[in-house]
Each structure stands twice: as structure tokens, then as C-alpha cells.
Amino acid sequence: MANNSENNLLASLSDAMVRAVEKADASTVMVNARRRLPASGISYSNDLILTANHVVEREDDITIGFADGSQAPARLAGRDPSSDLALLRLEGHSAVPAERALADARIGQFVFALGRPTLEGIQASLGVVSAVGGPLRFERGGVLEKYLQTDAIPYPGFSGGPLIDADGRIAGVNTSGFAPGNSLAIPVSLAWSVAETLKQYGKIKRGYLGIRSQPVEIPSAAQSRLGRAQTTGLLLISVESDSQAAQGGLMVGDILVGINGSPVEDHDRLMGSLGGETVGKPIAIEVIRGGEPRSVTVTVGERS
Amino acid sequence: VEIAAEQSTLTAYLSAETDRMLERVRKSLVQVRNGHHGAGAGILWDADGWVLTNNHVIGHGGRGGNRKVILENGLTYPAQLIAQDEDIDLALLRIDARGLPSALIADARGVKVGQLVFAVGHPWGQLGVVTAGILSALSSAKTRDGKEIPILRTDATLAPGNSGGPLVNAVGGVIGIDTMIVGGDQGVAIPSYLAANFVRETREKSKMASPSAQREGYL
Numbered sequence A: 001m002a003n004n005s006e007n008n009l010l011a012s013l014s015d016a017m018v019r020a021v022e023k024a025d026a027s028t029v030m031v032n033a034r035r036r037l038p039a040s041g042i043s044y045s046n047d048l049i050l051t052a053n054h055v056v057e058r059e060d061d062i063t064i065g066f067a068d069g070s071q072a073p074a075r076l077a078g079r080d081p082s083s084d085l086a087l088l089r090l091e092g093h094s095a096v097p098a099e100r101a102l103a104d105a106r107i108g109q110f111v112f113a114l115g116r117p118t119l120e121g122i123q124a125s126l127g128v129v130s131a132v133g134g135p136l137r138f139e140r141g142g143v144l145e146k147y148l149q150t151d152a153i154p155y156p157g158f159s160g161g162p163l164i165d166a167d168g169r170i171a172g173v174n175t176s177g178f179a180p181g182n183s184l185a186i187p188v189s190l191a192w193s194v195a196e197t198l199k200q201y202g203k204i205k206r207g208y209l210g211i212r213s214q215p216v217e218i219p220s221a222a223q224s225r226l227g228r229a230q231t232t233g234l235l236l237i238s239v240e241s242d243s244q245a246a247q248g249g250l251m252v253g254d255i256l257v258g259i260n261g262s263p264v265e266d267h268d269r270l271m272g273s274l275g276g277e278t279v280g281k282p283i284a285i286e287v288i289r290g291g292e293p294r295s296v297t298v299t300v301g302e303r304s
Numbered sequence B: 001v002e003i004a005a006e007q008s009t010l011t012a013y014l015s016a017e018t019d020r021m022l023e024r025v026r027k028s029l030v031q032v033r034n035g036h037h038g039a040g041a042g043i044l045w046d047a048d049g050w051v052l053t054n055n056h057v058i059g060h061g062g063r064g065g066n067r068k069v070i071l072e073n074g075l076t077y078p079a080q081l082i083a084q085d086e087d088i089d090l091a092l093l094r095i096d097a098r099g100l101p102s103a104l105i106a107d108a109r110g111v112k113v114g115q116l117v118f119a120v121g122h123p124w125g126q127l128g129v130v131t132a133g134i135l136s137a138l139s140s141a142k143t144r145d146g147k148e149i150p151i152l153r154t155d156a157t158l159a160p161g162n163s164g165g166p167l168v169n170a171v172g173g174v175i176g177i178d179t180m181i182v183g184g185d186q187g188v189a190i191p192s193y194l195a196a197n198f199v200r201e202t203r204e205k206s207k208m209a210s211p212s213a214q215r216e217g218y219l
Helices: A009-025 A188-201 A220-226 A244-248 A267-273 B002-027 B192-206
Strands: A028-032 A039-043 A048-052 A062-065 A071-080 A085-090 A110-115 A123-133 A147-150 A162-164 A170-175 A184-187 A211-217 A232-239 A255-259 A282-289 A292-299 B029-033 B039-044 B050-054 B067-070 B076-085 B090-094 B116-121 B129-142 B148-154 B166-168 B174-179 B188-191
Touching: A009 A110, A009 A162, A009 B002, A009 B116, A028 A048, A039 A110, A039 A170, A048 A170, A048 A188, A062 A085, A071 A188, A085 A188, A110 A170, A170 A188, A184 A188, A211 A255, A211 A267, A220 A292, A232 A244, A244 A292, A255 A267, B002 B029, B002 B116, B002 B166, B029 B050, B039 B116, B039 B174, B050 B174, B050 B192, B076 B192, B090 B192, B116 B174, B174 B192, B188 B192
Parallel strands: none
Antiparallel strands: A028 A039, A028 A062, A039 A048, A048 A085, A062 A071, A071 A085, A110 A123, A110 A162, A123 A147, A123 B129, A147 A184, A162 A170, A170 A184, A211 A232, A232 A255, A255 A282, A282 A292, B029 B039, B029 B067, B039 B050, B050 B090, B067 B076, B076 B090, B116 B129, B116 B166, B129 B148, B148 B188, B166 B174, B174 B188
């Protein structure tokens, strides 16, 4: 037999790889929601499909294609441009929910990128996790807390499809939306938590103050008055009129150094301090003004 | 520490097994020179001098072209062009030699997405180069006259000079003939069952069945 035999380790490995792909096959779907080549998606539950936000160009008239060749309509249930994820609701069709990996992905582990951009069958490429990084910041204030980079080939239409581990469990969601041509994936723990919020609210709430800032060194005299080892803060270079920041009394020239008692050294810490749970609530913003630390209370708005 | 030792044994074992398997595959890999500037890879289809390669490797020299087949051990033979099929980009050559280390031909009908594959060829003229990957898709391509043919797609890196060489499975069985030009896609192989049909039909037509014709059956 020239096909795989049982007492051959390499053949056993090959068979196990096929089984991993087969396990995720049924929960990898085709997502037809744009003009050009369809992309891919993952069945998050019986009636919800998780995919990449950038492949969803329309909110209705979306078609989902399944492993058995059948197709069903879907409509947008929620989207989060910041993490490039969108959730679609199936109409009159039930999907096989995907099984997620419970452990975080590690550098060097085997992964497969899967996609179903056509109804011809599952497509796959092999690689390893090359890097685990984040946060990654974009224009418009978007920030991806964590991402996986792999060396698996991102074939056209793989966006929204699963990155699976050697056992066929979902390790991440493929995306090319942030850096076309690169193999990036949103880690499953982050993707699943975004999906859960999208399922409930249809969007991800993020806090908004109405300021523009740049990181600066805190003058040494002010540093000693701060009473902690913090060398950088955010210099406010503009404050939007009528914004929450203006109403709370923040001024151009203030150096923002903390929120609710935690230090804020840079943009990432600021973004991290303004999660959806802060929207509508007062927060204590610590600034250095005229060399002196002082506290300002601002009610957080919601970023549209 | 114990776990690390076990893992190193496993990877070392896998590596050694891969090495042995590819050594055998390399013996059935040949160079095909078309008498002009072109060169590619080819496969010793059986022990009696039948060599399979891509049609585009053969070039336009017609039946009388000055073609050569060079074995892994360096022996060079003049090659006779027996048949060509432009649709599936295959050509069959014959050299005057017996007892050759022929390739193991697998039945590509049983292949599955995700399985390990290895491509062996002469990319950019470098001899006997191995690249590894998986079977990425079972797809199809349209020929110039619109006929649909099944193809195998792989994420193993292929380059000019891989053409005509084998895509093998984990035990060294040929599942495809590496071919880059169909549909303009990279990493495309013609399934070995199409190649086997082509060889069988050619032999039936020319009534030149060799004593080892039973080797054409799928293994």
C-alpha cells in the first residue's frame, strides 16, 4: 500500500493532521457578504456565525455556505470594527457549533488556517504560531488587545475562518483586515468574549473623553510630587468643546497621569482604562497642571 | 526534563523516518532536459524506462528533439517522446534502461485536505530539493478549451524546476505531478490517477505494453 500504514509514525502524524482538519470542517462556513470572492466564518453557536468585520459589506442578503454544500440566508447581528469581528444570525438553518481551545496559543505550536471561500470543499494551510503580540493600535482609535501571528499562508477568502490547533479546536479567528498579506489571528479567548458581547448588545461599548494627547516625560519636580515611580504621562494637545472632558474641566496643557488611582503612562493604558463598563460613569482623572498633581472628575461618554 | 527528552526522541524519530522515505523518493526523481534551455523534473514511472514529466517541460522540439533524462546517479540517457497531453500538461518519455528504481504510485482518490505532503524537484536548477506542506485543497481548473480537470493544491513551496516532479504522501507514494501552470495558480499538482490513466491509455494505443504493465494498477 502506498497510502498510509499504521506502523509508520510519519503516516500517523499525517492521519492525525487530517483528523484535526476534519474536526473543524463542519463548523467552518462560507460567508458571502461582499462583492468579490466570499470569505469564511465559524459557527459560534447553532444560529450564530462569527466572521471578520471587514468581509461583511452589507447587513442583509448575506449567504452562508456549509460543508455539505447547502446554503442559508443570514443577517448582521452585530459588529466591532475595532477587533475586526462581526456576528451574523442564521435564518432557518442550524449550524454545528465550533469547539474552542481552552489554553492560550503558544509560540511554536502547530496550527492550521482554514477557510471555505467556495463550495468546493475545505481549504487549509499549515504553520506555527510565530508570535503572540498586542496591543495593536489603529487609526480611528481602534485597538486589538492581543493577536497571534503565524506563518501559515493566508489564502484569499480565509479571513473570518478559524485558526485551529493540532486537535482541531479553534485557537483564533483569521483576519487580514489589519495588515493585508500577513497571517494574523484574533485569539479565541478575545474573539469569544467579543462575540458574547455582540450577541447581547450588537456592539462593543467603548469609553470616550474627547481629548487628543501625546506621550511626554513628566518634569522631574512634578514626578517627585506625584509620589510614585512614573516617568511618562499624556499631554493634552486638544480638548473637544462640549465634550465630557471639557465639561469635567480638563484643559489643554494638562498631563494626564492616572485614572481611578491607576497610573496612565501611554495611549494603551488610557484605552485600557476606558472599557465599555466605564460608559456613563464618573471617573477620577489625575492630571499635572502647573507642576501640581490634581484630580478632575469626568463622566465617560460613549465612542460612536 | 523527562517530557522534553521524550519529545526530542519523537521529533528525532520523525526526522529520521522522513529522511529515509525521501531518499527512496529521490532515487525515482530524474532531470529532464529538452535540448534547448529548458529543464525540469520527471518521475521514473516504472523500472523499464518510462518517464513521466510535464508537457511544458518538453518544449516544442517535436518527436525528434534532442531530449535527455538524467538519473539521480548521474547517468544520462537520450529520451524518446512517446505521448503528450496538453490538457493535463503531461508527457511520457522512454529511455533505454531496465531495472530502474521506479516511483511508488499512490491512489490520489484517497487524499484528504490537511495530510502531509512533500514536493521533490529541482527548483531554480538546484537538484533534489524537498519542500514540505499539506494538501491545501481538492480543487479544479479549466483547461484552454474549458474542460474541468481535478487538481491538488498544496502550501508546499513550488518554483520553476519543480515541474514534472512528484508530490508524495507521508510514506513516499506519488499522489500528484507538480505542475505550476494550470490556471496560473502556484502550488498545483495533477492527481496521480490522471497520470496513471494517461500512461495506460498511451500504452494501449501504442500497443507497447511492457512486461511490468501490472505496475500501473493503483497500489
